[in-house]
Amino acid sequence: MAYKKDFLQNLYRTMVRIRLFEEKVNECFLGGELPGFVHLYIGEEAIATGLLVELKKDDYITSTHRGHGHCIAKGAKIKPMMAEIFGKATGYCKGKGGSMHIADFSVGMLGANGVVGGGINLAVGAALAAKMKKSGQVAVTFFGDGGANRGTVHEGMNMAAIWKLPVIFVCEFNQYASTTPSSYGTAVPDVAIRAQGYGMPSAIVDGNNVFAVNEASKKALAYVRAGKGPYMLEFKTYRIKGHFVGDPEMYRTKQEVQEHFEKNDPLKNFVKDVLSKKMMSQKEMNAIHAEVEQEVISSVEDARTDPYPADSELFNDYYVEGGVK
Amino acid sequence: MRQLSFSEATLEAMSEEMERDERVFLLGEDISRQGGIFGQFKGLPQKFGIERVRDTPISETAIVGAAIGAALAGMRPVADMHFADFIGVCMDEVFNQMAKIRYMTGAQCKVPLVLRAPDGIIRSAAAQHSQSVEAWFMHIPGIKVVIPSNPADAKGLLKAAIRSDDPVLFFEHKVLFPMKGPVPDGEHLVPIGKANVARTGKDVTIVSYSLMMHRALEAADTLAAEGIQAECIDLRTISPIDKETVFESVRKTKRLVIVHEAVKQGGVGAELSALVAEEMIDWLDAPIRRLGAPFVPVPFSPALEKLVKISAEDIAKTVKEICR
Numbered sequence: 001m002a003y004k005k006d007f008l009q010n011l012y013r014t015m016v017r018i019r020l021f022e023e024k025v026n027e028c029f030l031g032g033e034l035p036g037f038v039h040l041y042i043g044e045e046a047i048a049t050g051l052l053v054e055l056k057k058d059d060y061i062t063s064t065h066r067g068h069g070h071c072i073a074k075g076a077k078i079k080p081m082m083a084e085i086f087g088k089a090t091g092y093c094k095g096k097g098g099s100m101h102i103a104d105f106s107v108g109m110l111g112a113n114g115v116v117g118g119g120i121n122l123a124v125g126a127a128l129a130a131k132m133k134k135s136g137q138v139a140v141t142f143f144g145d146g147g148a149n150r151g152t153v154h155e156g157m158n159m160a161a162i163w164k165l166p167v168i169f170v171c172e173f174n175q176y177a178s179t180t181p182s183s184y185g186t187a188v189p190d191v192a193i194r195a196q197g198y199g200m201p202s203a204i205v206d207g208n209n210v211f212a213v214n215e216a217s218k219k220a221l222a223y224v225r226a227g228k229g230p231y232m233l234e235f236k237t238y239r240i241k242g243h244f245v246g247d248p249e250m251y252r253t254k255q256e257v258q259e260h261f262e263k264n265d266p267l268k269n270f271v272k273d274v275l276s277k278k279m280m281s282q283k284e285m286n287a288i289h290a291e292v293e294q295e296v297i298s299s300v301e302d303a304r305t306d307p308y309p310a311d312s313e314l315f316n317d318y319y320v321e322g323g324v325k
Numbered sequence: 326m327r328q329l330s331f332s333e334a335t336l337e338a339m340s341e342e343m344e345r346d347e348r349v350f351l352l353g354e355d356i357s358r359q360g361g362i363f364g365q366f367k368g369l370p371q372k373f374g375i376e377r378v379r380d381t382p383i384s385e386t387a388i389v390g391a392a393i394g395a396a397l398a399g400m401r402p403v404a405d406m407h408f409a410d411f412i413g414v415c416m417d418e419v420f421n422q423m424a425k426i427r428y429m430t431g432a433q434c435k436v437p438l439v440l441r442a443p444d445g446i447i448r449s450a451a452a453q454h455s456q457s458v459e460a461w462f463m464h465i466p467g468i469k470v471v472i473p474s475n476p477a478d479a480k481g482l483l484k485a486a487i488r489s490d491d492p493v494l495f496f497e498h499k500v501l502f503p504m505k506g507p508v509p510d511g512e513h514l515v516p517i518g519k520a521n522v523a524r525t526g527k528d529v530t531i532v533s534y535s536l537m538m539h540r541a542l543e544a545a546d547t548l549a550a551e552g553i554q555a556e557c558i559d560l561r562t563i564s565p566i567d568k569e570t571v572f573e574s575v576r577k578t579k580r581l582v583i584v585h586e587a588v589k590q591g592g593v594g595a596e597l598s599a600l601v602a603e604e605m606i607d608w609l610d611a612p613i614r615r616l617g618a619p620f621v622p623v624p625f626s627p628a629l630e631k632l633v634k635i636s637a638e639d640i641a642k643t644v645k646e647i648c649r
Contacts, residue, residue, distance in 0.1 A: 060394075060398065062394075091431070092430070092431065092433070093429060093430045093431035093433070094431035094432075095431075096428055096429055096430075096431050097429040097430055097431065101429040101430065103429075103430040103433055103434075104433070105397075105430065105433040105434055106433075110394070110397055110434075111426065111429070111430055113422075114421070115417055115421050115422075118417060118418075118421060118422055120390065121386065121387045121389075121390020121391050121393070121394060121418065122390055122391075122393055122394035122397060122422065123394060124387060124390065124391045124394055125390060125391035125392060125393055125394020125395040125396070125397070125398065125402075126394040126395065126397060126398040127394075128391055128394070128395050128400075129394070129395040129398035129399060129400045130398065132350065132376060132377075132395075132400065133399070133400075137398075139394075151386060152386050152387070152390060152417075155382075155384035155386045155387035155390075156387050156390065156391075158382060158384065158387070159381065159382060159384055159387040159391060162382065316432070317427065317428055317431050317432030318427070318428050318432075318466070318467065319467070319469070319491050320427070320435055320489075320490035320491050321489060321490060321491060321517075322517075322518055322565060
């Protein structure tokens with residue numbers, strides 16, 4: 001498959017942006033700079049990148065508590081994201097949401113979600129609106145192998161199927177539901193088999209290979225955009241980091257993580273693949289890497305010095321009309 | 326003035342708002358083919374089509390979740406909960422998603438969504454089809470809670486709820502659906518958050534809403550014959566609660582009785598009494614009294630069910646106890 005240069009650069013830039021952003025968030029959290037808690041997307045970058053590159057700006061996505069990667073890949077800006085995670089007034093949500101509620105409606109990113117499975121039906125509804133308005137927009141909803149066991153997924157898949165809604169159900173099968181291995185908590189090894197129960201086509205794809213993700217996503221999108229109804233994609237991946245930063249990870253060995261990271265790191269694999277096929281040069285990659293690194297560093301510098309929300313902000317952005325003060 | 330039933334009034338509200346704004350649509354169980362289990366949606370699919378009056382599977386979680394998503398994407402959905410009791414099934418969607426998403430995202434979005442929830446005791450429907458759960462939702466910032474008692478308010482408040490850019494829970498007592506009352510011709514809107522002084526009086530303030538408002542007014546009639554002039558306030562909205570209208574009345578009457586069908590413990594009456602006690606206890610000449618159901622599920626047998634219901638006699642008796 002021949003890819004255009006700017007497309008490859010785009011994929012690389014997005015994956016690096018997610019990786020460096022998350023590494024920086026990790027560092028800031030461990031340094032005690034961040035309130036709340038954060039869930040990192042490291043090791044899963046190829047999924048958001050390979051899929052969301054195919055969406056239009058006004059297409060919708062709903063995300064999970066592990067949402068930074070989806071946000072970046074949908075086109076959100078690093079600076080207000082970092083500021084939000086720091087709880088600053090300059091953040092996407094003016095410091096009222098934080099990592100788990102980060103959103104950028106201007107690019108169709110309808111929000112991370114603090115409740116596992118909480119975003120599924122919001123995407124179903126956005127797809128319903130798109131269908132009723134005949135706008136041609138689609139919706140993509142992300143969940144993990146943990147979320148796949150929520151009833152919301154099943155109700156949403158059934159509803160989307162009977163109404164033939166333009167929505168893609170994306171399972172990021174990262175092997176762990178919080179701290180519980182999917183081999184223990186999920187009755188089947190592949191959750192995509194459940195799509196059959198709703199008469200929905202599905203595909204199981206290597207989620208650590210951005211090209212495989214991209215090809216499968218294009219196919220799913222063509223189906224959904226043609227008005228044929230919903231589609232399910234299951235991307236096999238591995239959660240390199242703990243459930244949250246600071247997770248003691250009593251449920252797996254360091255060796256297991258190391259093996260996966262060496263074998264399946266989507267970013268490393270991409271670099272190796274692209275360099276060996278001479279699709280991009282090391283020099284090009286270095287330039288992108290350096291540019292992104294600077295962008296991430298400056299987002300942290302800004303976030304550190306940006307103001308916290310003023311006390312007077314407490315009751316703003318609440319009810320549209322009236323409200324209780 | 327023309328007389329309409331409560332359900333006809335809500336039907337008129339739906340019809341007018343759907344005509345006025347094509348973003349308004351209805352979804353819920355049994356609403357299109359059946360016309361609603363209380364007939365409250367009859368004729369709407371014929372007028373607006375089954376896309377806009379949309380039957381759903383029995384999937385409350387997906388109904389409310391999808392309604393929120395559609396609202397975020399620019400629609401103005403009205404979702405029917407079938408029975409208020411079933412809101413429990415989709416509570417996450419109601420209190421974690423619908424109520425919070427605007428605030429959590431720093432007002433990047435609006436959630437113009439109405440949840441209609443038929444509530445209350447009717448014909449031995451038993452514990453899972455008889456509840457009045459409105460007080461749960463006044464404990465949740467981000468939602469407005471409306472609970473009309475008569476056809477005119479039902480129409481005006483439903484229209485206001487549909488036009489509101491905030492999520493509104495609209496409770497409608499099942500016994501009220503066939504009840505007739507005067508409804509003004511033409512455009513009729515009732516503001517959310519404004520109580521109504523349904524009857525003026527100088528001796529005691531009786532605050533209620535929904536079906537119990539009728540019991541309160543019956544009690545006021547009885548009391549008037551005995552020389553006690555009760556002022557009756559219909560809250561109509563319980564969140565935000567119109568405490569000023571209640572305070573103004575209590576400043577005059579110096580006595581307060583609050584009545585609701587929901588269990589007394591942790592109810593609207595508890596909140597309102599606390600507000601009055603905190604802010605104007607010096608005005609009171611008698612202890613505040615609350616009438617609500619005993620702390621027990623609604624029983625099935627008519628012989629037991631009647632024991633949890635509040636009657637006009639109960640209200641009159643309570644009023645007389647504090648007006649001595």
